[in-house]
Amino acid sequence: MSRKWKRTLLAWTLLAPLVVLILFPFAVMTITALKPQAEVLNPTWWPSELRLRNFADMWVxxxxxxxxxxxxxxxxxxxxxxxxxxxxxxxxxxxxxxxxxxxxxxxxxxxxxxxxxxxxxxxxxxxxxxxxxxxxxxxxxxxxxxxxxxxxxxxxxxxxxxxxxxxxxxxxxxxxxxxxxxxxxxxxxxxxxxxxxxxxxxxxxxxxxxxxxxxxxxxxxxxxxxxxxxxxxxxxxxxxxxxxxxxxxxxxxxxxxxxxxxxxxxxxxxxxxx
CATH class of the missing domain: 1.10.3720.10 (MetI-like)
Incomplete structure (x- = not known):
């Protein structure tokens, strides 16, 4: 592995926790916004159905x-x-x-x-x-x-x-x-x-x-x-x-x-x- 790739890999290894920490709230917001209303408070990460129309309903x-x-x-x-x-x-x-x-x-x-x-x-x-x-x-x-x-x-x-x-x-x-x-x-x-x-x-x-x-x-x-x-x-x-x-x-x-x-x-x- 070349020196450049080693530096790149090291940089991303060090930055990965920070990236995850920054993006985590946005991931939670996005998934919750796409959940059916009955599943919003369920302790599940991925919804049974992605409801894009939630955004249209929210807008109105x-x-x-x-x-x-x-x-x-x-x-x-x-x-x-x-x-x-x-x-x-x-x-x-x-x-x-x-x-x-x-x-x-x-x-x-x-x-x-x-x-x-x-x-x-x-x-x-x-x-x-x-x-x-x-x-x-x-x-x-x-x-x-x-x-x-x-x-x-x-x-x-x-x-x-x-x-x-x-x-x-x-x-x-x-x-x-x-x-x-x-x-x-x-x-x-x-x-x-x-x-x-x-x-x-x-x-x-x-x-x-x-x-x-x-x-x-x-x-x-x-x-x-x-x-x-x-x-x-x-x-x-x-x-x-x-x-x-x-x-x-x-x-x-x-x-x-x-x-x-x-x-x-x-x-x-x-x-x-x-």
Whole structure:
């Protein structure tokens, strides 16, 4: 056996337990979602019949389509809004020197330690006074606000890696600050923006407390609240629907990762080199 194959075999031997550990919950979800309802709680690994129609029944019975669109909408607002606001802010933090700059950096870091649940009562009163309870758009804006500190911190560290010589060369060609940001910085830090957008989207996609507080009608539910409603307060829980909904809810994030994985690797490497 060649040296390369020995290294490959050793690597897979070491990684196999980790792969099994990661995939095991997804295997349980998939098999439970495909079981007949009568066999869901049976201590058997493989069902007597694979029922693909469970997913179609779940989609109708749980109003899954509306919850999926609400989550995509709120997470899209949070991701796009946070990135648009954070790019000029991160550029200013990276390139300008001003009084209190260190304080602002520390504030951005400390604000990440605050859980949304600490602010949820005041946030609800504010949204109620503005008439924005039950608004998916408002939930998306709140997600954006909670993610801006994170996105500014991430992008500012990536902007620091762009050599100042490139910026000065653009100035010598007559470019202003805005044009330099658009023509020099953005093409160079596209992988970093993609990485930041991925994490922002995931944060918004998985958020539970704010959505539970501000959304009361089923038509407004996001996916975490919709899945939670299938379990909370139920005398009998249809676990095949719960597992089917949970499994399908992971697909958008998995697709996003698969689509942007090349940017993810490049972006992480970019932030490691200065």
């Amino acid at each position: 019975a749980t109003n899954f389509g509306q919850a999926l669109m609400n989550s995509l909408y709120a997470s899209g607002i949070a991701t796009v809004g946070a990135i648009l606001v954070s790019i000029p802010a991160a550029y200013a933090m990276s390139r300008f020197r001003f009084a209190g700059r260190g304080l602002v950096r520390q504030f951005l870091l400390v604000s990440q330690m605050l859980s949304p649940i600490v602010l949820v009562v005041g946030l609800f009163r504010l949204m109620a006074s503005l008439g924005l309870v039950e608004s998916v758009s408002a939930v998306g804006l709140v997600y954006m606000a909670f993610n801006i500190a994170f996105t500014v911190w991430m992008l500012q560290s990536y902007f620091d890696t762009v050599p100042k010589d490139l910026e000065e060369a653009a100035w010598m060609e007559g470019a202003g600050r805005a044009e330099t940001l658009r023509r020099v910085f953005l093409p160079l830090v596209t992988p970093a923006i993609a990485v930041t957008a991925i994490f922002t989207f995931i944060n918004a996609w998985n958020e539970f407390v704010i959505a539970l507080t501000l959304l009361r009608r089923q038509e407004s539910y996001t996916l975490p609240i919709q899945v939670f409603s299938l379990v909370a307060g139920r005398y009998t829980v249809e676990w095949h629907h719960v597992m089917g909904a949970t499994l399908v809810a992971t697909l958008p994030v998995a697709i996003l990762f698969a689509w942007l994985q090349r940017y993810l690797v490049r972006g992480l490497a970019l932030g490691a080199v200065k």
